Amino acid sequence: xxxxxxxxxxxxxxxxxxxxxxxxxxxxxxxxxxxxxxxxxxxxxxxxxxxxxxxxxxxxxxxxxxxxxxxxxxxxxxxxxxxxxxxxxxxxxxxxxxxxxxxxxxxxxxxxxxxxxxxxxxxxxxxxxxxxxxxxxxxxxxxxxxxxxxxxxxxxxxxxxxxxxxxxxxxxxxxxxxxxxxxxxxxxxxxxxxxxxxxxxxxxxxxxxxxxxxxxxxxxxxxxxxxxxxxxxxxxxxxxxxxxxxxxxxxxxxxxxxxxxxxxxxxxxxxxxxxxxxxxxxxxxxxxxxxxxxxxxxxxxxxxxxxxxxxxxxxxxxxxxxxxxxxxxxxxxxxxxxxx
Amino acid sequence: xxxxxxxxxxxxxxxxxxxxxxxxxxxxxxxxxxxxxxxxxxxxxxxxxxxxxxxxxxxxxxxxxxxxxxxxxxxxxxxxxxxxxxxxxxxxxxxxxxxxxxxxxxxxxxxxxxxxxxxxxxxxxxxxxxxxxxxxxxxxxxxxxxxxxxxxxxxxxxxxxxxxxxxxxxxxxxxxxxxxxxxxxxxxxxxxxxxxxxxxxxxxxxxxxxxxxxxxxxxxxxxxxxxxxxxxxxxxxxxxxxxxxxxxxxxxxxxxxxxxxxxxxxxxxxxx
Numbered sequence: 059x060x061x062x063x064x065x066x067x068x069x070x071x072x073x074x075x076x077x078x079x080x081x082x083x084x085x086x087x088x089x090x091x092x093x094x095x096x097x098x099x100x101x102x103x104x105x106x107x108x109x110x111x112x113x114x115x116x117x118x119x120x121x122x123x124x125x126x127x128x129x130x131x132x133x134x135x136x137x138x139x140x141x142x143x144x145x146x147x148x149x150x151x152x153x154x155x156x157x158x159x160x161x162x163x164x165x166x167x168x169x170x171x172x173x174x175x176x177x178x179x180x181x182x183x184x185x186x187x188x189x190x191x192x193x194x195x196x197x198x199x200x201x202x203x204x205x206x207x208x209x210x211x212x213x214x215x216x217x218x219x220x221x222x223x224x225x226x227x228x229x230x231x232x233x234x235x236x237x238x239x240x241x242x243x244x245x246x247x248x249x250x251x252x253x254x255x256x257x258x259x260x261x262x263x264x265x266x267x268x269x270x271x272x273x274x275x276x277x278x279x280x281x282x283x284x285x286x287x288x289x290x291x292x293x294x295x296x297x298x299x300x301x302x303x304x305x306x307x308x309x310x311x312x313x314x315x316x317x318x319x320x321x322x323x324x325x326x327x328x329x330x331x332x333x334x335x336x337x338x339x340x341x342x343x344x345x346x347x348x349x350x351x352x353x354x355x356x357x358x359x360x361x362x363x364x365x366x367x368x369x370x371x372x373x374x375x376x377x378x379x380x381x382x383x384x385x386x387x388x389x390x391x392x393x394x395x396x397x398x
Numbered sequence: 399x400x401x402x403x404x405x406x407x408x409x410x411x412x413x414x415x416x417x418x419x420x421x422x423x424x425x426x427x428x429x430x431x432x433x434x435x436x437x438x439x440x441x442x443x444x445x446x447x448x449x450x451x452x453x454x455x456x457x458x459x460x461x462x463x464x465x466x467x468x469x470x471x472x473x474x475x476x477x478x479x480x481x482x483x484x485x486x487x488x489x490x491x492x493x494x495x496x497x498x499x500x501x502x503x504x505x506x507x508x509x510x511x512x513x514x515x516x517x518x519x520x521x522x523x524x525x526x527x528x529x530x531x532x533x534x535x536x537x538x539x540x541x542x543x544x545x546x547x548x549x550x551x552x553x554x555x556x557x558x559x560x561x562x563x564x565x566x567x568x569x570x571x572x573x574x575x576x577x578x579x580x581x582x583x584x585x586x587x588x589x590x591x592x593x594x595x596x597x598x599x600x601x602x603x604x605x606x607x608x609x610x611x612x613x614x615x616x617x618x619x620x621x622x623x624x625x626x627x628x629x630x631x632x633x634x635x636x637x638x639x640x641x642x643x644x645x646x647x648x649x650x651x652x653x654x655x656x657x658x659x660x661x662x663x664x665x666x667x668x669x670x
Binding site: 172314321 | 399400401402403405407444446447448449450451472473476487489605606631632633636638639640641642643645646648653667668
């Protein structure tokens with residue numbers, strides 16, 4: 059497919075071109091060193107060169123709180139909520155975050171397909187951009203590189219003085235229609251290296267996790283962890299939720315809402331009567347990491363972690379999932395390699 | 399696409415006090431429709447403004463027109479529910495999960511080990527066997543309870559005790575003055591049983607601590623592991639394999655369970 063050159067000085071005009079077609083959501087700077095996906099009002103405020111957003115684009119398809127139904131207490135009737143497709147362009151999405159969306163698509167389609175999520179996903183278009191790995195990214199270790207365009211409608215490959223733009227779907231081609239750019243016929247420069255790695259081939263992760271249950275790292279990590287659940291909330295592939303009813307001040311109507319939940323919190327596995335099945339922090343940490351590298355992976359053949367680094371970057375104790383996995387790998391290698 | 403989270407509005411058509419803490423609710427779906435469940439499955443019951451929770455179905459699918467839920471008053475939702483009366487509405491989703499595959503039990507001796515409120519879900523299977531009595535061999539019921547005051551379904555317990563085709567044994571941890579039956583934990587009932595080991599299918603349902611001891615006991619009795627089934631309790635918030643609350647390793651209790659064949663559970667850490 060043809061690539062075009064989008065020079066740095068034309069980026070805002072390009073965003074305006076996108077805005078003329080649909081609403082555009084893109085990274086914006088928030089605070090000193092934080093970024094968030096928000097609807098673009100001023101194209102000049104979009105940050106295409108950013109580390110990572112606090113939350114991934116997951117929040118648009120599975121909102122932190124959403125109504126499942128509204129009810130009337132006077133006659134015990136309920137009403138279906140209106141769920142609209144997110145008919146928008148997501149600009150400046152990193153490859154790991156799109157991979158996370160594809161994983162959520164799997165989780166919400168398999169078994170019992172879920173209407174709310176799948177409805178919202180209709181119509182969303184993704185324009186990716188190359189990222190420069192910072193100290194927390196490690197997506198290369200789970201097979202996702204900064205220039206991976208899989209799943210994108212359009213990708214902006216970082217090149218000198220701008221971006222090489224390529225459309226990958228008919229919808230992506232339509233987004234570029236009418237925007238004048240010259241052809242780009244050089245090679246795409248290699249993306250920057252990652253600064254941290256999981257030192258094991260992906261195919262071997264299954265084997266490592268088969269032998270990781272009793273590793274001391276879980277107990278060690280739990281000495282630092284406070285069980286706040288932040289790692290779950292910022293994870294682009296975490297989708298566990300709780301459901302609660304709320305009643306308005308008139309006590310006549312209310313709504314049933316689901317909200318993001320976190321398996322790192324103590325009451326997550328609690329049942330009526332008070333029994334808690336993962337009472338220890340070590341057990342909860344192990345559950346979280348196993349969910350990313352074993353439980354779902356055994357069924358799908360892929361790690362369910364995309365290497366965005368959010369769980370570590372946002373952790374107040376800086377508990378590193380990379381260090382945890384590397385320790386498991388190291389202990390596994392020592393246990394399985396015969397002494398010389 | 400079907401909405402996963404919309405309940406059907408059903409009516410409470412009967413309420414019976416089972417014990418100081420437990421009540422049995424008879425629920426009727428609109429038009430008296432059958433719930434069409436397997437013994438051992440569960441439903442999500444909701445009260446608008448209060449919430450939703452999973453409950454095992456206590457009645458056998460052979461008893462048509464209504465279904466029953468035996469519910470302990472232990473939290474906010476159950477507290478409100480315990481104040482409700484016949485004629486009031488509840489939301490029902492389900493049935494969900496994998497129940498007992500009764501075909502596995504046909505032609506075999508069926509042994510039930512129920513501890514405390516564990517009798518509630520397993521009653522669906524007991525009554526299924528009683529309603530299809532000729533399809534099964536012996537029916538052996540072991541029931542353990544904290545005290546004789548906590549015994550559930552006392553009318554039915556008496557029927558089982560009187561039924562020559564049911565071998566019913568009960569024990570309580572500590573009995574009141576007028577208790578004349580067995581005293582001691584449920585495992586004390588096992589050594590004295592004369593079982594056709596290869597031909598006996600055993601179902602265990604009770605509090606987490608009970609499983610470990612009953613399994614040890616059955617093991618020393620020589621019962622093969624592939625003849626053991628159990629039902630596990632977890633907080634199945636959605637019932638449809640999405641919310642993550644009931645997950646044990648890679649298994650979702652709301653999908654693969656709550657009834658598990660013991661050999662499938664043996665590899666699941668955190669299950670028991």
